[in-house]
């Protein structure tokens with residue numbers, strides 16, 4: 001039973017009965033309260049551990065045409081250093097002469113170290129029913145190695161500052177058929193769509209709480225979802241064209257929210273509704 005995978009499976013088996021209890025209770029009290037309770041019950045055994053364990057295994061596996069692992073991948077703190085790396089991303093990488101977020105850097109390492117084509121490295125970045133995504137596993141593993149460490153995105157390099165400003169601009173940019181900006185839904189306190197609370201991401205507290213809790217295992221979907229997935233889903237809600245994976249647009253929005261969350265103890269992969 002030392003295998004973390006089996007431990008996680010055992011916990012899920014136990015927890016599915018608490019889900020049934022939670023659902024019955026849902027009918028009786030406020031959904032928000034019950035979801036909070038269910039979330040607390042799951043904190044000890046988050047199914048996201050399955051993604052973390054798979055990512056940790058994949059990380060060490062020789063892969064791609066070059067048959068090497070990602071253990072020499074430099075996420076910003078030096079080749080092979082994973083601990084704490086996520087709390088300082090996005091950042092400027094001189095070798096690529098580009099500001100990169102975690103996923104863009106992982107793609108870079110897959111291409112440069114493992115010899116994958118760019119097209120192969122970016123495909124299947126979100127999993128779905130019966131379709132596992134290596135990207136999600138890598139993200140779960142790398143982020144889990146930053147748990148408890150305060151967010152600390154420097155954004156001092158001119159290209160980092162430019163990326164931050166671009167993200168800020170995008171956050172407040174209105175467009176699409178409903179003339180929505182991110183700020184239309186996330187710019188005031190206590191706004192809701194149906195049962196869902198819309199966090200005010202323009203406050204320090206709101207940005208900290210949101211950014212430090214992604215990726216997350218989503219109970220409603222039975223999947224681990226990355227921050228990148230969250231952005232894509234909000235683009236959809238905003239009726240914007242699809243946000244391209246590893247594009248500057250997605251890195252800029254990530255930079256804006258990551259830097260605004262500085263100081264928060266990073267606390268993911270988490271669990272959400």
Ligand code: HEC
Nearest residue numbers: 180181182185193196197199209210230234235237238253
């Ligand atoms: C039409 C309304 C709408 C727009 C516009 C919108 N979002 Fe969202 N956003 C939501 C909803 C709904 C949720 C999910 C809340 C939940 O599940 O509890 C959400 C959740 C989020 C979260 C996660 C918050 C958390 O605490 O987990 C982030 C981050 C986020 N949005 C960022 C953005 C960004 C960046 C944009 C602009 C590109 C944007 N959103 C545009 C409706 C919107």
